[in-house]
Amino acid sequence: MTQPAIFFEEVNERQGVFHRRAILLGAFAGLGLAGMGSRLAYLQLLETRRYEKLATSNQFNFKLMPAPRGLIVDRNGAILAANRPNFRLLVHRDKDLDTEATLKHLADYVPLDETRQRRLLKDINAAPKRAPVQVIEDMSWEQFSAIKLRGPELPGVTADMGEVRVYPHGGAFAHVIGYVAKVNKEDVDEAGPDRDPIMLHPSFRVGKQGVEKALDVPLRGKAGAKKVEVDANGREVREDPEGDIPATPGAEVQLTLDVDVQNRALDVFGEESGGAVMMDCRTGDILCMTSAPSFDANRFVRGLTGPEYRSLTAYERKPLLDKCLSGLYPPGSTFKTMTALAILMAGIDPDETVGCGGGMHFGGRFFHCHKRGGHGSQNLNDAIKNSCDTYFYSMSLRVGPDRIAQAARAFGLGQTFDIGIPGQKKGIVPDREWKKRYFKKNKEMQPWWPGENLSYAIGQGYLQVNALQLAVMTARLANGQKALNPRLIRSIGGQELARGSDVADLPFPREHIDRVRAGMAAVTEVGGTAWRASQLGLGDVTMAGKTGTAQVRNYDSGGSRGKGGVWHLRDHGLFVAFAPTDAPRYALAVIVQHGMGGSTAAAPRAREIMRTALLKDPEIVARVQKPLPMPELTPDRELDIVPEVSNVERPA
Amino acid sequence: MTVSALTRPGERDRLIVKLSEIDWLFVLVLSLIAGAGALMLFSMAGSSWMPWAAAHLGRFTLLLLVMIVLAVIDLRVWFAIAYPLYGLGLLLLIAVEAVGDVRLGAQRWLAIGSFSFQPSEVMKLGIVLALARLYHGVPAQRARLSWWLFVPATMIALPVLLVAHQPDLGTAMLIALTGAAIVVLAGLSWRLIAIFSATAIAAVVPMITFVLHDYQRERIFTFLNPESDPSGSGYHILQSMIALGSGGLLGKGYGLGSQSQLNFLPEKQTDFAFAALAEEFGFLGCVSILALYAAVIFMALRTAYLSHSHFGRLAASGATATFTLYVLINGAMVMGLAPVVGVPMPLLSYGGTVMVTVMAGFGLVQCVRVHRYAEVTSGKGSFV
Structure with missing residues (x-):
């Protein structure tokens, strides 16, 4: 032993201390491990659910x-x-x-x-x-x-x-x-x-x-x-x-639309611009609501290119505008049906006549009838049949604007309908009250001038309607009893929506409405304004209607009376109709924007659309195909009445 | 071989005797843990030996051989190189400060040729050996309470400060705690232990406020409230706890852990390998692994206990303390009880550096076992 560093008992003391401390270290390690074990037990045994959920929400999306x-x-x-x-x-x-x-x-x-x-x-x-x-x-x-x-x-x-x-x-x-x-x-x-x-x-x-x-x-x-x-x-x-x-x-x-009627309607418009609305006048269902010219919705799904969109917006016939709901037009002579009701409401005898000499002087102005030579003596029925302006000018002075407005509103003009899609414009049905409100800031303009009655009576002036309203008006006339509402959406997910016929009655006596309908029937008879253009060729199934030619501007400045020239200044052609005349089923309003004449532009189109609807109706087809009572025919009438068989068949 | 044969002088110096004296049960337990690690790494790679499992097993096998070699080296060699190793460690730490690589924002790596390593790992073993060497010749009274204690205090403080400056807070803490463990084991007075502990706890708040880097501070705050930022820094802790908790009693099954397989578990092959194991093998698997760790610690401590030399005791127990600290710190981190500090689970996690440190430490432990009756400072063959 060289240089013993420490004494023996010291060595023993060190060893003793170390042994005690080593056991403590072991105990400390054991405690630590036991702590880990209990933490694990807490996490893995007690909180398993919570962490399983979290793991699952990590794992799955x-x-x-x-x-x-x-x-x-x-x-x-x-x-x-x-x-x-x-x-x-x-x-x-x-x-x-x-x-x-x-x-x-x-x-x-x-x-x-x-x-x-x-x-x-x-x-x-x-x-x-x-x-x-x-x-x-x-x-x-x-x-x-x-x-x-x-x-x-x-x-x-x-x-x-x-x-x-x-x-x-x-x-x-x-x-x-x-x-x-x-x-x-x-x-x-x-x-x-x-x-x-x-x-x-x-x-x-x-x-x-x-x-x-x-x-x-x-x-x-x-x-x-x-x-x-x-x-x-x-x-x-x-x-x-x-x-x-x-x-x-x-x-x-x-x-409620019918694919064939709708397609036919777009078809007959051709290049022309306008709208056509057809309603079932027993239920209020809209069978067609067509606005022309139209656009291909499939292009919009894909996304329009800039030039495509610009060409659609730049075209003056406005393909993007819905002319049935958003386009407002003066109804022209189609409105005479409403004026006629107002006349009857005012207690005027429908057989009372007015002499038409091609117009009427009033308030220092000459109001033309559309027939320059005049219609001669006209009662209510003649006046509707011939669309004699002079009769309505003259009667309007006795009826006044409020009665006309009352009739127009009762028949659906000047309002919107709950058809489930947006875009309807209300239009204007003027009366004294309306004028006061409209010219709130301009006192001089507020009174209703008697001269205004004259243009109001023939569907001009402030009056503005859309094609749907005209269709509703015609459907209500054709129904004769119910204030029908239009219905466009028949059902959603099999759940049928309220019918348009579950409504109150019209506030007009039936005989007044019948008078107007008789006038409309005369329009399409020999000599009526739409006689030539409205022959369905379906035997005794005929169409009643009323033509209308609405001025876009005042003709007093002269010019071509809207019968030619620049497109956007031409007259609108309108036609409202229902068929069959004797037992109405379908009511139709056609507006041909700047189409010039109601009888030339609108009535023939209305005839085609009406034919399509009638020929899809099995009851009408059965009625048309019924053998005619041959013995009663006279040779010269035969040509007029016998339907061409080919026309009767359902289109393929 | 009889007991009497072993008492014959020189008998214990024979290589075959030394090898037989190695605790082979200890080796078996280490292999079981490393095997479990390889199993997990295989699963995490999507049932593939690449890139982790094969390397892990190969590395472990190699290091097991190194451990055995270290175990049969004469304990006096360890005694002799204790101070030089510590000195080398200090020099390397200073070198890192001067020329080290910056990786992941910290200056920890030193490159020698194509081989790069962290000198702080050398210091983990260096501090154990140097303190054991220091205390070997010190009487109990001085080790208990005296002005001399400034010597070991300085020896601990130097590397800790250097490592903390890199900054590698985890390793610095590990070195400090290992050093402290040896000082305590050597017989530090309880009064001083109490005073130091109190001072350390009191120093925590100002340390956090003034000394720590922002990311370190953030880690601590997220640890305190992991749900505060589940997509940011709290993410790691939260995902680890989800992996653990969702494992349940029996686990989701081998290769079926959604957290680890779908990469929700961050750093799954290193820091959070234990969480991956917990997810796939559940509470029973975790407890089994913890039992293996407990066995390792017990056997290593027992080796220290049985050593006749004070150097041997302190060296073996110091190495054990390092290992224990690894296990406890990683465990606490994975279970959401400690901030994320980047300390892996030894032997289970993938990663060479830590395995080298741990296996070298166990080499030291086995060396102490093999030479438990040897005297290191006197008698025949003393190197000092």
């Missing part, structure tokens, strides 16, 4: 899937708006993905030129990570399957099948049904903070006009969700079809 949009069908179930499959190609970016190379690779299978590639690359880089950007839509099946097959070589590329709205009748229903388009910021703002989360889905389309807009929520249905397993970076790892939440398809909306 639900991807919203838009529901198929509800169909829109006509009264017989013919499809007016449907969905068709759309093969789309989507690309998203992610770290360690070369988007540029991917696009180049894609160009081998689908048409994708350099410029488009560059633009897409910019779009994809601007989009949030993993948010898919649509590269191509409406791929062919071959292209779609080629991409699907090469899926593994094309990271970041998805080819999927979406749905896109399709309107098989193109423009015929564009104003009524409207269209769907991409959601824009205004739509999102309008929906408010409680909006449907599906609105932010890239393939979701929102209704922008007409029925698509008004019934957007029921048509949308309820979005489903796809359960996917994701990793921490949000990449989809696996799909879990069992966990999917199925979408509830949108409700089917049935309209």
Whole structure:
């Protein structure tokens, strides 16, 4: 032993201390491990549920899937708006993905030129990570399957099948049904903070006009969700079809429109501009509501290009304007039906006559009748038949504006109807009260001048109506009893909406209405203003009506009286009609904007539309096809009455 | 071999005897833990040996051999190199300060050729050896309460301050606690222990406010309220607790842990390997692993207990303390009881540096066991 560093008992003391302390260290470690064990027990045995839930919400995401949009069908179930499959190609970016190379690779299978590639690359880089950007839509099946097959070589590329709205009748229903388009910021703002989360889905389309807009929520249905397993970076790892939440398809909306009548109506307008509304005058159902010229709603679904949109807005015949609801026109002589009711209401004998010499002097002015030579002696029936202005000028002075307005309002003019779609304009039915309100700031203009009665009586002046109102007016006349309301939407998801016939009676005695109807029947008889233009060729099934030619400007300045010249200064041609005359079923109003004459522009079109509706009605067809009582015929009348058999058959 | 044979002089210096004296049960337990680690790493890689499981097993096998080599080296060699190793460690830490690589915002790595390592790891073993060497010749009274205690205090403070400056708070804390453990084991007066503990606790608040870096401060605050920022720094702790809790009693099954397989668990192969194990094997799996760790600590401490030399006792218990601290700190972090400090679970987690440190420490422990009857400072063969 060299140099013992410490004494023996010291060594023992050190060892003793160490042994005690080592046991303490062991105890400390044991305590620590026991603490870990109890913490584990707490987390893993007592809180398992909570953490399992959190782990599941980490692991699974639900991807919203838009529901198929509800169909829109006509009264017989013919499809007016449907969905068709759309093969789309989507690309998203992610770290360690070369988007540029991917696009180049894609160009081998689908048409994708350099410029488009560059633009897409910019779009994809601007989009949030993993948010898919649509590269191509409406791929062919071959292209779609080629991409699907090469899926593994094309990271970041998805080819999927979406749905896109399709309107098989193109423009015929564009104003009524409207269209769907991409959601824009205004739509999102309008929906408010409680909006449907599906609105932010890239393939979701929102209704922008007409029925698509008004019934957007029921048509949308309820979005489903796809359960996917994701990793921490949000990449989809696996799909879990069992966990999917199925979408509830949108409700089917049935309209009261008839696809054939509607198409025929658009057809007969040709190049002309205007609107036609037909109603069933027993139920109030709208069978056709056509505005011409129209536009192809399918283009709006895809998204209009700038030039396309500009050409639609620049055209003076305004294809985007709904001329049935939003277009206001003076009703012209079609309004004489209302004036006639006012005359009867005023207690004037309908057989009282007025001599027409081609017009009438009043207040230092000469008011022309449309027939310069004059109609001679006219009673109420003659005046409606010939549309004699002088009779109505003369009577209006005894009736006054308030009675005329009362009749007009009772028949639906100057108001809007709850037909389920927006866009109706009220128009103007003037009376003394209205004029006072209208010229609130201009005292001199407030009194009702007797001269104003004259133009009011023939449907001019302040009076403004739309085509739907004229149709309602005619339907109420034809019904003769009920103040029918129009109905456009028959049912939503199988739930029928209130009928237009569940309403109160008209506040007019039946014999007054019958007088007016007799006048309208005379209009289409020999010598009536619409005699030639309104022959249906359906035997004893005839049409009653009233023509109207509405001035766009005051002719006192001379000129061509609206019968020619610049389009936008020409007269409007109007015709209201119902058929069959003896037992009315269909009421119709046709306005041909700047079409010049009611009997030349509007009545022939009304005849064609009416024929289509009548020939779709089996009861009318049965009546027309009934063998005629041959023995009573005289040879010269035979030609007039015997229907051509070919006309009677239902169109294919 | 009989007991009497072992008492024959020189008998214990024979290599075959030394090898037989190694605690092979201890080796088995270590292998079980490392095996469990490899199992988890295989699962986390999506049932693949690459990139982690194979490397983990290979590394462990190699380091087991190193451990055995270290165990049969004469304890007096350890005694002799204690101060030089500590000195080298200090020099390397100073070198890191001067020329080290900056990785992940901290200056910790020193590159020698293509091989780079963290000198702070050398210091983990260096501080154990140096303090054991220091206390070896010190009487109980001086170790208990005296002005001399400034010597070990300075020896601990120097590396701790250097490492903390890198900044690597986790390692600095580990070195400080390991040093403190040796000082306490050597017989520090309870009064001083109480005073130091009180001072340390009192110093926590000003430390957090003035000394810590922003990210360190943030870690502590998120730890205190992990839900405050579930997508930011609280994310790690929250995800780890979700992995643990959702494991339940029996776990989700091998390879079926959604948290680890889908990468919700951050740093799953290193810091949060235990959480991944907890998710797939549940409470029973965790308790089994904890039992293995307890066995390791018990066996290592027992080795220290049985050592006849004070150097041996302190060195073995110091190495054990380091290992214990790793386990407890990582466990507390994974379970949401401590801030995220980047201390892995030894042997279970993937990562070479820590495994080198731990296995070298166990080499020291086994060396103490093999040489438990040897005298290190006197008699034949003394190096000093």
